[in-house]
Amino acid sequence: MNRSLVIVLLALVVGATVFGSAYVLSHRVRTMQCQGPTDDLAWLRQEFRLSDAELKKVRVLHKGYLPKCAEMCARIAAKKKELEQVLAGQTNVSATAEQKLSELDVLRAQCQTEMLRHFVEVSQAMPPEQGRRYLAEMQRVTLGKHDQIEKSMSDSAGHAHGHD
């Protein structure tokens, strides 16, 4: 019994070592092969199997969108700074702070609208099926985060009300 137990345990250890070594080795080889994408659009080309012509169209749209995106980001960052200055050292929410918050929300909504418009344009430059998939994925990863935050907030609010 003891000898058999040792053999079985040893076999398990050897098996796990063989599997683990092969796993780590192949993972490293794969990682070394691809030293990270250098092109922003590498994901689009791989994931949505875009041809060179389609990728060219998408690249034009992408390059056109980046300055607009940067401008919106700069405006949002500036507005956030203004809000922080208004809030600094205050113990209540003043009318000015409220106004700054509203302005920040408006800017964020504008930015999101621009972003969604860009996603729609890019999806239209792809084959229809891939375009639909791209649009769904982009909405999931960009708007989905807000949904998650709002859901967690409503869940925690409901939980708190339950204790009242």
Place this chain on the structure above:
Amino acid sequence: MKPTNASDDEKLRTLLRATRPVVTLPPRFQENVWRRIENAESHKGPLAAYWFDALATWILRPRLALTFATVLLVAGFGFGWNHGQENERQEAQDRYLAAVAPNILH
């Protein structure tokens, strides 16, 4: 009941004998039966011990051990490669998202 005569009975007996299959036992049949009984007797003990012994005997077969090692090697390699590919895909997606949907929005 219908009366039967002796000649009919004899005919019937002969017919029945003829229909019986003649079975020839394999060579060393009895010896093998006894050996199997002895083996079964010798394994009487804790059931776990019996299974461990059987498993150990099974594992120690070189061809089987080699097959298992090969399967584990290929499976490990496949999973590792696949995971590496998935990481690469995720990295590429993050890069694209960072360009078109910067964190300032969130």
